[in-house]
Amino acid sequence: MKVSPSIFRLYDIRGIAGEKFEKKAIEEYEKWYGKFTGINITPEVAVAIGKAYGTVIKDRGGKKVIVGHEIRPYGEELKMQFIKGVRSTGIDVIDAGVSLTPIIYFSTAFYKLDGGVNVTGSHNVYFFNGFKTMAKDVYPIFAEELQKMRKIIEDESYAFGEEGSYEEKSVIDDYSKYLLEHNKLAKKLKVVVDSGNGSAGMFAPKILRDLGCEVIDLYSEPDSSFPNHVPDPEDVFQMEDLMKKVKEEKADLGIGIDADGDRCGIVDENGEFVYADRTLLLFSKDILSRNKGKKILYDVKCTRLVEDLVPEFGGVPLMHITGHAPIKETMRKDKDIIFGGEVSGHFYHAEDYFRIDDGVYSAAKILSLLSQTDKTFSQLIDQFPKTVMTPEIKLPCKDEVKFKVVKDLTEYFSKNYETITIDGSRIKFSATSWGLVRASNTSPYLTIRVEADTEEEVIKIKNILADQLEKYPEIADKLDRRKVTSHTGRLGFV
Template sequence: MNPEIFREYDIRGLVDQDLTDDTVGLIGRGLATYLSRQGKRRVVVGRDGRLSSPRFRDPLVQGMVTGGLDVVDVGLCPTPVFYFSLFHLDRDGGAMITGSHNPPEFNGFKVCSGKETLYGKQIQEIRRVIESRNFTEGRGSVSHREIIPAYREHLAGNISLQRRIRVVTDSGNGTGGLAAPKIMRDLGCEVIELYSDVDGRFPNHHPDPTIPEYLRDLIAKVKETKAEVGIGYDGDADRIGVVDHRGNIIWGDQLMILFSRQVLKTNPGATIVAEVKCSQNLFDDIARNGGRGIMGQAGHSLLKKQMKEEKALLGGEMSGHIFFADRYYGYDDAIYTSCRLLEILSQTDKRIPELLGDVPKAYNTPEIRVDCPDDRKFSIVEKVKDSF
């Protein structure tokens, strides 16, 4: 087993090279042991639309059941719907089979204990359990539950639109297409869909809405249909990308300005956490509107942890992970985030550029991503820290 698949925020690797059926079975046994030692046994398993995800479901669940867990299989769904199931079904944890926004040859697992995602040392502890082969034994069970209808009903009861909005969605052939367009129609929107059918080959474009190249079709369709807004999702719909009616990309910190203003109207003085890559404009705007802005570490698990510690009602990253604890559960849900954006737009005749018209123009260097072997990343970071 390649130890490097146990990463900071998830377990992830190349299918048939790092992740085989046997390895996935061991991951199930390791997670079962980790949870059982905490007295937890009622779990949920979900999966995304990657070609390998149905195949990996069986050894993962078998490993969990052999370790004594009672598994509810919620099937094919977006990652936020899996998170929702932890609350709705009141489970003790679980695993989502997903490669998120990575290329088709990758897959992985987001793992939870209780209602919280595991990261860092917790994920490494699962690795150590597997390497030791010191597994718990038990006789668990498997049941199946359709969860998307309950999720749709919950969001429809949480969001209220004041007028009809024309919106274009681009699910990138990920699992967002299973729920987002339907929920928007439930809310009364006119929805124009791109790539809503789930296809793990991602034939139209890579499902990463933070890369401008992959928003080209969304931008073109927004302009063609004169839509008010365009919304894109990554492969498992926990990250959002937005374009305005002119086709301009609205970045994560700009979205956070809109959301923080809404949250602060009903929660004066609320705490809001945003990661370090967000612009100073966001923190200044939070302060001007009476909020308490905190700069947090990058990484969805770390941000959720800091939100809980600070009792924050909103958190966000430039990458499109947005976390609402205001009226919601505090996890990253791009579909719910979409609905909150539509709610804001429905309460005014202004378009997004007008709503952000009082925000100073910021100029910044785009994020520079340098390929680096996983086994060298942390040592390189330490050397950079020493240099400064």
């Protein structure tokens, strides 16, 4: 069967889903992604992906998996077609219904299943959908394994067997019970929860109420058109309503959850956005107080303070490439990693959880930590040194161009500067300043981030990077040299 190679991305399967595409949607797609190339995840493709996934699980000796779906157009239909394909290979399937990605992660580990899949488009706009796939122990199926699935589909070399069984099962009670048993509040807290009209709104507010919080709902009603903002909790521009609401309600904290629930973002009691790598420092200090000598994993986009402070906390810092799949893989191979975090808001808990990224679990953990002190969240964060840092600047760049840009910049800057190349090019301009250019592995853009001691230094480094980036016509007109925060857009290109 012929299938679009483009849907098999590095960390998951993702594409344009459905049976028809309206003119308005095509116009919106082309505004950001270039010429519309057509729907590439149809119900027929979903069946084929299910067959390929079932084949991979069967080859690993697996027998039973769990599958859920996020609320968005065609989500349930794609799930049912996918399940049809999986069952045709002889694999038994539990249908979790509407779910969150971390609930599927949890279920795979908690019930000791042989795999799990969530049908999700994550925080992407409504016409995207796809499949996050994992094997036993929530071991990610990604990269070469996804290409293996593609080859199985193209060759139609599926496993066959007696049709696998099918059962519907709600797992939310077990998930909630586990979360509440492992997180306790020492005092009641008032929190605003912004679910961004994603599926997280069906679960996160109730769980945090059961934890003992007074919860103010913001955009909890699922609506996959995302009418208020894109549910990306690490894009400060998508968090503006949450920032205002926290101040209005005089809340202790604001928490944003992305559409499929595996990431969270934090707003302090003053309505100020808190970067995820600063929250990572707070988590690290707390966790290492009980786990001396363990490793803290952090992605290449994080502040230099992680490398500086984690040893002071009693741990070992480990810089890593960005991405939930390779991070989960590394944390399964290296049991000394007690915690991990990314600038994107993925936090991976190993102390009392399954080494998975879970936005709701992370929110509960943060609230538990905050409740045990008389300090405000801003005071907890302000214990760490301050630097000047840009947000994660997302610069639109076509897939066929972005990797060449990074390669060229690496060659140029490595001649005169110390350059870390584990994921893109992180250029060390001084002992306290650096700039990063990397190609996103999931979307058509470059990621830029800069850190220094002063805003003047940050702007200087941005301009040094811009001098090289403007050589490429595809991105030259999108550069803004003047501001630390620049280039905003509906899809969170900042």
